[in-house]
Amino acid sequence: MGFKIAVAGATGNVGREMLDILDERGFPADEVVALASRRSQGTEVSFGDRTLKVQALENYDFSDTDICLMSAGGTVSKEWSPRIGAKGCVVIDNSSAWRYDADVPLIVPEVNADAITGFTKKNIIANPNCSTAQLVVALKPLHDHARIKRVVVSTYQSVSGGGKDAMEELFNQTRAIFVNDPIEPDKFTKRIAFNVIPHIDSFMEDGYTKEEWKVLAETKKMLDPAIKVTCTAVRVPVFIGHSESINLEFENEITADEARNILREAPGCLVIDKQEDGGYITPYESAGEDATYISRIREDATVENGLNLWVVSDNLRKGAALNTVQIAEVLVNRGLITPKKAAA
Template identity: 55%
Template sequence: MAYRVAVVGATGAVGREVLKTLAERGFPVGEAVALAQGRTVGAEVSFGEAAVLKVRDLDRFDFAGMDLALFSAGAAVSAAHAPRAAAAGCLVIDSTPRFRMEPGVPLVVPEVNPQAIAKRPRKGIVANPDGAAIQMVMALKPLHDIAKVRRVVVATYESVSGAGKEAMDELWSQTRGVFVNDPPAPEQFTKPIAFNVIPHIDAFMEDGATREEWTMAVETRKILDPDIQVMATCVRVPVMIGHAEAVHAEFERPITERQAREVLRAAPGVTLLDARDDGGYATPIEIAGEDAVFVSRLRRDPTVPNGLAFWCVADNLRKGAALNAVQIAEAMHANGTLGTRLAGILPASEG
């Protein structure tokens, strides 16, 4: 069966990656529609090696007859348009924060909790998790299956592409400006990002955590296990693509390095790259464009009972966004829940 597929936010970094990923993986697309708003309407985007799509106006687009819509145009856009797409019978996979913690909306990493999409959600919306949360639960899942994670302390080192194309442009222009002694003032970040690190991603909350740090905790619990405690410090770094994380996990029972290595080697979507010598670990620059979550620096954490520490890296535009969204669609195609149009879809704001 071939599907009619709309990509919302098609001119953005994630939207372009979604189109690329759909084509590369041979997803059964009968018709592809690229959607955006504002000045990018009318622009052209590539779909596969030969096809070019002219971007259509999201505000005027009728989703009736579409099977699938992949949203990555920001939370406000999803809030306005994802419910109307779902109401038209189109399955929505939303890569923004808007619906992730909403009751009745599955939050899915197919290698971790495919049972969440065993049936089509009544609201017609599936949420794609935060990119930093995706790669952490991918690495934790095989370990959790054999020893059960109790607590995680994580520091993230997140690339500027996680904040969008404008943030990538700011890093580039500031880096260039440093060398001519005329760096532009920050616009996308609170402080200069070139040659700097900023321990601040998203808004601050009352307890002093940022929303990204809160997200790491609540999304891990929703996807993997509601009893896991997570303490996160999230940092923006001057890297174009690829998030990295230093993870310290405490388990309910003993787990050896050997056991951890065995299950990580066998885990789908995870690559263990961990040689204890110079360069025997993954870094963002070398995994850009790769699909896997790479785990390195695996070792015992002697400061807590049953502790392990590791480093994990992933391309946040691929597995952290576009690839995971397409894999959700693939899983629903495989289990027969994609293309099953529902009448009387619940509005996304209802429980």
């Protein structure tokens, strides 16, 4: 007997991706329910070759549901995830609401799947920030081999990380430029079309943004609290796909060739690294793909045991929806949950 799965936030970019990926990967679900706010009730969304009618989250009874994939935003998750968990339904949350809670495991299956057992404290599992997810997938095998001391990362994040409205703003601004219409930024602080903005999320007292802090805190929680991390997060005029320029300093010696070979064998990683024109990955090519792509692997002679990497991934998939479904697969494959209907 299969599981009953609910997708909360099913009308959003990530919610729709979750439904697609559940179908693509043949998740063992007997029933999938699409949930959203009351104003979206009755909206139709696709699930494979089927169409689901969206139900209102506020009216839904989770008592017979096994897993809720939550992509309805932090405010909704703060209110609803504990209620859903109390019904015996495991919440896998895509927002930042629970990532830093000591009683909630923060999981990327290729990195720290064993930590998932801590979900029983609150019946909540957190999905990391999209830029952190691809970062730690690339860092984990290298850290295991040579122990990372310090990470310096600059992100080049697509507008889809800001939701549908952000994607529409890039589209509308691009069109406005070509027809010489005026541009008024709305979702972004400055014009995003044909521009880059070194500002994602709110500023903190130390001058970093919340997005940059997330990368630091989440990398330490999932990988190693001893690693020093600094980040500059930048929004770029790309629709889908986050890119990262990463500088690493290791405790032990590691060459570019060793790193290349390690990453070729690492789960979730795909190395495309030829030192020639076009011998690297770009965000355009990562869209719709599941892998974390790694290119431009080279030694940094300015520090002892230093490496540089270029890492690219589809932020709607590995950065959000795919990772959430993979977490659900870990729960099922390790026998950590059983279908409620079977138990009844």
